[in-house]
Amino acid sequence: MNVGIRNDSSKIWLFDYDLTLYGEEERFVLNSLDHRISLFVQKVVGCDFETAHKVRTDYLERFGTTLSGLMALHHTNPEDFFDFIHEPEYLIYPKESSEKLSLLQSLEGHRIVFTNGRGDWSRAGMAHMKIDSAIEDVFDLKLMNWEGKPHASAYEKIERWLAAQGLLDKENLVEKSQIVLLEDSLRNLEPAHERGWTTILVNPNIQSPSWVDFHIPHLLNLREKLITSSD
Ligand SMILES: [Mg+2]
CATH class of the missing domain: 3.40.50.1000 (HAD superfamily/HAD-like)
Structure with a gap:
């Protein structure tokens, strides 16, 4: 080094x-976004919140990001994904x-x-x-x-x-x-x-x-x- x-x-x-x-000390910022991502996955996949979390981990490993997995397997429009997860009232900065x-x-x-x-x-x-x-x-x-x-x-x-x-x-x-x-x-x-x-x-x-x-x-x-x- x-x-x-x-x-x-x-x-x-x-x-x-x-x-x-x-x-890392402000990981709660990312957690607030993560929560919205899981809700979006839940909506698209049609599963419960806990399963949505597992689906995300799987997509992350296989496709690099949750969105890539959603796009590949569910034809998700990325703008719809970000419009949903970036709702300011649910987020922490x-x-x-x-x-x-x-x-x-x-x-x-x-x-x-x-x-x-x-x-x-x-x-x-x-x-x-x-x-x-x-x-x-x-x-x-x-x-x-x-x-x-x-x-x-x-x-x-x-x-x-x-x-x-x-x-x-x-x-x-x-x-x-x-x-x-x-x-x-x-x-x-x-x-x-x-x-x-x-x-x-x-x-x-x-x-x-x-x-x-x-x-x-x-x-x-x-x-x-x-x-x-x-x-
Ligand atoms: Mg990073």
Whole structure:
């Protein structure tokens, strides 16, 4: 594992949203969404709530996400799925964090959210956290044509999108390491590593394999890993 990561203007910081921009200590945020997902599965599959939970675990393993399983096996329209699960009155959002805001603002280069959710969920959460001004854009599941991480196509699509905006020279492989992905999921980090991106595992509960470039328990611990040009 490396000692530190250079904080310079060539970096493209990609943040997963759930359990990365808000962490394990706010898992209740994800739980509120999870509850809605199980209710949706219950409605579509026509089963009880407990069975819906088992169905979800099964889809997650077989298809990567619950939605992919629903789309493959039940022809679910992804917009209907997200309209149902993102009903604000049933959801909890992460709390405001001025520390996160100043950390994000201190990062040079570009800061973008790369999420398997639809953009309205992460945008609403970031507004509650009051960190939205520090994030330039959200590359969401819709922009991935509903096939999210860890599918290779998700990483290809965001690289193409970055290149189209002039942020990444797709022919220049050296630049790939300037893409830094922060993620709580090892499964989603692995394809990023294979593409030559820099990987930061943000998770207090798991051990990191040797290919992970950096491992921090919480987002705010990124501060300790940063090497600024004056160092
Ligand atoms: Mg996550």
